[in-house]
Each structure stands twice: as C-alpha cells, then as structure tokens.
Amino acid sequence: MKNITIIIFLIIGLRGVSQENYNPESFNVSRGDIESKTFQKDSTANALVIYEEGNSYVDKHDYDLRTDEKYKIKILSTEGFDNASITLYLYNSGRRSEKVKDIVATTYNLINGEVVKTHLDEKNIFREDYNENYTLVKFTLPNIQVGCVITYSYTFITPFMFKYKEWNFQSKIPKLYSEYRTSIPGNWLYNIKLVGGQKLSTNTNEIKKNCLEMYNGASADCGIGVYAMTDIPAFVEEDYMTAESNYLARIEYELKTFKGMDGSVSHYTKSxxxxxxxxxxxxxxxxxxxxxxxxxxxxxxxxxxxxxxxxxxxxxxxxxxxxxxxxxxxxxxxxxxxxxxxxxxxxxxxxxxxxxxxxxxxxxxxxxxxxxxxxxxxxxxxxxxxxxxxxxxxxxxxxxxxxxxxxxxxxxxxxxxxxxxxxxxxxxxxxxxxxxxxxxLIPASKSSVLYNVELSFDENQNLKGVVKNRKTGYHALNSKKAYFPNINTYLDNLENKSAFIEIYNHQLTSNIESDHFSELYDIEYNQEDTAENLYLNPFVIKFFTENPFKLQERTYPIDFGYQDNYLYIMSLDIGNDYIVEEKPEDIIIALPNNTGSVAFSTKVIGNKVNLTFKIDFKESIYPPEFYPYLKEFMSKIVDIQKNTLIVLKRT
The missing domain is CATH 3.10.620.30 (C8orf32 fold)
Structure with a gap:
C-alpha cells in the first residue's frame, strides 16, 4: 500500500512538472512551449517571453545599422492578448528615415492534439503617419487563443548611427531568456550603459578583424558583444517610484567619437x-x-x-x-x-x-x-x-x-x-x-502631520470633540493647493473621509503665506453602541487607509521623495458614566537599521484615555531589499488604524 501511495505522488509530481516545459534556448517553437499552461514563478503573468534575441550590425553595402529581432511569446490568459498586437516606431528626419522589412509572424495552437500554425498575411501589415517625425508599422498576429504561442521577426534599419540600437531586457511581462548581439565597427566609439538592477548572465566581447569593408578599400575591425539575461521578472509599476526608465533593465549606447575612413575625427560626447x-x-x-x-x-x-x-x-x-x-x-x-x-x-x-x-x-x-x-x-x-x-x-x-x-x-x-x-x-x-x-536635491526640512483630537461625552451621551491639525513641508503644500482654490470642495472631501464623523465650525488657523497649514474643527462621532458596551475606534483621521505595497517582490527603490513623520494624539474624557473594559495593546515596530518606526500606546489615567500613534520615516529613499519590511510595516500601520478598538462599559 505504501508503494502504491508513493507511485501516485510521483505521478502527480511529474504531471505538475510537465505543465511547464518551455524551451528558452531557441526561437524554434517546441511542443512543450505550446502544451505548457502556467508560469509558476509569476502566477499573475498574463503572457511570458520564452525567448527573444536581437542582432545589430552595420550593413556592408548600405552602411546603415540593422537589427534582426526575434520574439517567442506564450499567451497565458485573455489579458495577455495585447502582446499579439505589435507597433513599431520609425523615425524620420529630413530625407532620411528608418525602415522595417521581412516581417514574419506565426501563431501556434494545439487543436485536438495537433499543432496548428496560422501565418500573418502581408496585407494585414499597416503603415500609419503618426506625426512629422514618426511613422508607425502595425500588425496583429492571427488566431490568438489562450495557451497559444506566437513568434514574430523582422529587420529594423536605421541610418542614424549616432544612437546605436538599445535593447530592453525587461518589460511588463516576465522573460525566460533575452539576448542581444552587437557588432560595432572600431571607428564608431560609444559610451555603453547598463541600466536597471538585473544582472547579465552573459557578457562577452571580442574583436573580429576586417568585419566591415568600405567602397574605397578601407576596412574596420569590429567589437562583437554578446549580452544576455535569464529569468527576468516583469516590471510592475507601484506607488512611490520615479520614472520607469530609471529601473527598466536595458542596455543603451551614446555615440562618443566617430573616426572617418579618411582620417577625420568627430567628437559627439563632450566634456x-x-x-x-x-x-x-x-x-x-x-x-x-x-x-x-x-x-x-x-x-x-x-x-x-x-x-x-x-x-x-x-x-x-x-x-x-x-x-x-x-x-x-x-x-x-x-x-x-x-x-x-x-x-x-x-x-x-x-x-x-x-x-x-x-x-x-x-x-x-x-x-x-x-x-x-x-x-x-x-x-x-x-x-x-x-x-x-x-x-x-x-x-x-x-x-x-x-x-x-x-x-x-x-x-x-x-x-x-x-x-x-x-x-x-x-x-x-x-x-x-x-x-x-x-x-x-534635498528638501530643506522634514514634512510632518500632527493631529490632536480631544473627545468627550455631552449630557446626552453623544461623543463630541475638537480636532486640531498642523502640517508642514509637502503635506502643507498639498493641503494649501486643495484648500485655497475651492474651500467648499475641500470641506466636502474632509467630511467624506469618514462615514462616522460629522464636521462643523471649521477654521483655518494659518494663511497662504504660512510655512505650515493649520486648521481646527468640531466633530460629532457616531459610535457603535450596544446595551452593555460601547466600541470605539479612536482614529478620527487615518493616515493610510490601505497598504500601497502589494507586489510579491519589488526590484527598484521605494522613493518617497522626502522624509516625513505622522503623529496622532487623542484624549478621551469618559467622565463618570463609563469605565474602560478593554484597551489596545501597545506596539513598537522598527525598520532595519533604525530607518523608520511605529509607536502606538494607550494609557488610562483616571477618567481619561490618552492615545499616541507615531509613524516616522527617517529616509526619503529605501533600497529594494527593504521592500518586504516596508510592506509589513505599512500593513501594520493600516491594521492599527482600521481595527483598533477601545471598549467602554457603562457604570
């Protein structure tokens, strides 16, 4: 019986493995590419680049820069259908323009156990004048279905050698393998820059003699480069980041110097x-x-x-x-x-x-x-x-x-x-x-938010109070820009932030020229009341209503732009009609290397409940390895504000 059980588990395990049998080693489509149904490393991926390659070189006859590009992509869901629609941007300047030729595209489906190929018809390749500098070439692969594999290839031709073809290793979908080959004549000298945090799995360079011969008999040696990356995660944008171009893994070229066959030298990159x-x-x-x-x-x-x-x-x-x-x-x-x-x-x-x-x-x-x-x-x-x-x-x-x-x-x-x-x-x-x-470019000072809330029960046991708020730095700037152009809209938004709070007697205690933004207003709190107990969430104002960090992994920095801190102080006078049945536990959390902290405490002194909640971000930029800590950090902040309850019992 044990042996039978082991065999069953082995079969199940083999089936699990066989669900993914991609071939990232070549452009050719394998049966495993088509039969594979999932991508376990990223269950959210709607498509997957199995293989892609680019090969850039100078044509021996026309002396223009050409790049042969090939792509093999798996469509995992209907959301991935967009990857079957291709748009190529061709730059035009004066009499010179970029071109594309030899477009070949095929869709592979598995139907009744047989591989069915559907080829792109040339009549379904369209050209469009985008603006005075760009022409678009568009095509969509035919017969797209969930589970299909698409391949397409073309040759991109440009006369603009000052900007050697850049190569994007990373995109919105994950990639198993991406390779870029270059052949650069020795008389073109480029600054080469690798951008993004991903590492090259292949990085080789060698010299090829007489790779380019000119019409006058002159020749040039070429630098042959091979660059590749494997298992490249999808780039997914999230809050608190600068431009995507700062982090997207790619290789870029900027022409530094051109040496003509006649001995002339032109410098493009200057000091x-x-x-x-x-x-x-x-x-x-x-x-x-x-x-x-x-x-x-x-x-x-x-x-x-x-x-x-x-x-x-x-x-x-x-x-x-x-x-x-x-x-x-x-x-x-x-x-x-x-x-x-x-x-x-x-x-x-x-x-x-x-x-x-x-x-x-x-x-x-x-x-x-x-x-x-x-x-x-x-x-x-x-x-x-x-x-x-x-x-x-x-x-x-x-x-x-x-x-x-x-x-x-x-x-x-x-x-x-x-x-x-x-x-x-x-x-x-x-x-x-x-x-x-x-x-x-560093802000002159920290930005801060302070809320001071005083609550008490009136003679009808309604919970009322006063909120005092002071913001500095960029928090103050944002509030000024929201308040002064349209005060009524600002007040409506303020009241709509909480379904349980009514706001009245709003006063602005600063002015447009102040280096801070300060206000105070009265509130009435519609608390949850039962026959025995009153359950009170003490957070009239919530700094964060949801966790902005949702990715499984983030490979680029968390850039807040500035250091800031938040302080929420609440004083609740329960009078002689209530006692504190239950108060929340104190919490202290710190980010690694003391780069941030959360402190939450509640104290009962006589007939008053005093609560303090402080968030401190001591850095404006956190490296990507801090992401799991920040994600948990923010999750705890949201949880404290959302789920904290003070339970009061009538005396």
Missing part, C-alpha cells in the same frame, strides 16, 4: 567643460541668464530698499510668484525669453526662474541656476554629459552661508522649497566661472 561653454553662449540659457533687468522698473521701492539680504530675497521670490504665471511648459532649451515673460506675464519654467535668478543677481545676492530632470523624466546621466536628459531649471541662492533651492512657478511654495516633481535625487549646478557640478 562638461565644453558643455558649460556651449550653455554660456546658448540663446535659451546663457544669454538669458546674462540679461540685465532694471530693478527700478520691475520691483517696488520697499523691496529695492530692503537691507537684509534674506528678507530681500524672500520678497523678490514672492514678487515673481505673484506677478508671473507658469504656462505648465518645462521648456529650458526652446522659447526661453525673460523679455517676453515680463511683457506677457506668463512663460515656461526656464523663463520664470531665470527672471528670478537675474533679479536676485542684480540685487547683489549670490545665485546660480540648476538644470535637473523631473521625477517622471528619469535620472540624468552622470558618467558623461547628455543635455537632452534635462527638462527643468531651478535656482540656488546662498545667503549668510545658508543655501536655498528656489522655484517660483508655484504660488503655494515657500521660500526654500521646490516642487515634488523636482525631487529626483540630483541636478547640475551651472557655474560658468568655476565649472558646473552635481548637487543633491
């Missing part, structure tokens, strides 16, 4: 010294920064006559905020004009902040511009200058040995604060005299 010189003479940056402004024509006398440098700087900053409107354009290398801004009272980010720069400089205050890339635009490259990486400009001023970052595009920003969109780790400070340098 920062060269870039600084070019920016100094650039009509949109350097020349605008050098524009003189007439303080008497622009500023009130009260600002001009101010002797205190910090007060003067704050007044100039506020003047620009209040008198010039940002048109929501991030342009820094096009249409930048201080003159047009002064005339039209509206302009792009560079125009506004360069005007601020020039007013401060004309007033004798030390100031420098900073180029940066916003959070949704990706990190700027540090290892060599790539000016196109930047899309934003702010200024830095130094007064009495204190440094302040300034951006006058937002009326609600305080002096020394920059918008959340700018918190992208670092920027390039331009100093045309001493040379530019990288600077960290």
């Amino acid at each position: 920062w010294e060269t870039v600084d010189h070019e920016l100094k003479t650039d009509p949109n940056i350097g020349k605008q920064l050098g524009k003189s402004v007439d303080l008497d024509d622009l500023l009130p006398e009260s600002i001009i006559d101010e002797k205190d440098a910090l007060k003067k700087a704050k007044s100039i900053y506020q003047f620009v905020q209040e008198n010039y409107t940002w048109n929501n354009e991030n342009k820094i290398f096009k249409d930048v004009s201080v003159k047009d801004l002064i005339k039209n009272k509206s302009g792009n980010v560079a125009s506004i902040n360069i005007l601020l720069h020039n007013l401060l400089e004309e007033s004798g205050i030390e100031v420098k511009p900073i180029l940066l890339s916003t959070r949704n635009n990706g990190f700027p490259t540090k290892i060599y200058p790539v000016i196109s990486d930047f899309n934003y400009l702010i200024v830095q001023t130094t007064i009495n040995n204190n440094t302040y970052l300034l951006d006058a595009t937002d009326n609600y920003l305080n002096f020394g604060d920059i918008p959340f969109r700018c918190l992208n780790e670092y920027g390039r400070l331009l100093d045309f005299k001493n040379g530019s340098k990288w600077v960290d």
